Amino acid sequence: MQVDFKALFQTLADWTGAAETSDRKTGETLLAMMRALVRFDDMVIFAYRDKARPIDLFSTFDADDHHIFVTLYQAGPYLLDPFYHTARAARAGVFRMRELAPDRFFSSEYYRTYYSQTRLAEELGFFVPITDGVTVVVSLMRREKTGVFPSGEFGLLKDVEPFATAFVRRAWGDLAGRFAEVGQGRGRRSEPVSAADRVWRRLNLTDREASIIELVLQGHSSESIGLKLDISTGTVKVHRRNVYRKLGISSQIQLLSIYLKNLQS
Structure with missing residues (x-):
């Protein structure tokens, strides 16, 4: 598409003279500029x-x-x-x-x-x-x-x-x-941190197992995980098998379901 310079400069002019600085107004200004x-x-x-x-x-x-x-x-x-x-x-x-x-x-x-x-x-x-x-x-x-x-x-x-x-x-x-x-108003600031970390403790995973499983869920292959953690691909696979055995599962979809369920509990 062609750049709409008229809309762009009008948005900039309106923003320069605006008194309101709310999230909504700021977002709408940025939206208009990007759409131009x-x-x-x-x-x-x-x-x-x-x-x-x-x-x-x-x-x-x-x-x-x-x-x-x-x-x-x-x-x-x-x-x-x-x-x-x-x-x-x-x-x-x-x-x-x-x-x-x-x-x-x-x-x-x-x-x-x-x-x-x-x-x-x-x-x-x-x-x-x-x-x-x-x-x-x-x-x-x-x-x-x-x-x-x-x-x-x-x-x-x-x-x-x-x-x-x-x-x-x-x-x-x-x-x-x-x-x-x-965090203070709704009790949420520390919750995501502890919720994410509590999942692995609740499931009785070691720190190494937790690190590997998080990367698995993010979409990393065993080779990619090995490179990120500086361990062999074989070691990654062993830890992954051990986790699946601990949790009594056999697939990544079951792993994700357990993870999300525990995050929200």
Whole structure:
């Protein structure tokens, strides 16, 4: 598509003179600017900090899609999301999902059980580390009917990155307090951390077994896990078999079911 310069500059002019700085208004401004540049179907903005439940700052979803992309995601699946792990690593830039996903992501049970519900052809994100370990991710999504982002539009978004980063840092430069408020007000700040870690203790897994199984659920092959943990592929397979034996299961879908059930209990 052609860049809509009139819409872009009008949005910038309105933003410059705006007095309101709410999440909704800021999100709508960023949405209008991005839509003047490239075609996409939906946008969602999350803030991540360590293993805490992500804060949803803005989204364009209807009620049904909001349940899948936000409510259900925040309940536990975010812990297996490549975007979440990239945000935790404080990487900055614009990345396509397929650049970040593990080697077996698109055949993983996480993908089949959760991510396939999104019906996305492609998702890309602006990753903006801010302060106190917080990273804001602006995700642009194209549905299957729309198709993937053309290389030209992706290249344009790469050029836009410095401005998008500055915009996000100006709008949401201090979110650490928001994470603390969520924890104090709803008892949620520490819950995702302890819930994720409690799963493995409840299932009587060792630290090594837990590390391997988390990577399995994220969509890493045994070879990829061995490289990440600096152990042999054979050792990975032995630990994986031991875990399956401990849990009395024989498939990754059973493993994911146990994991998600325990996260939400």
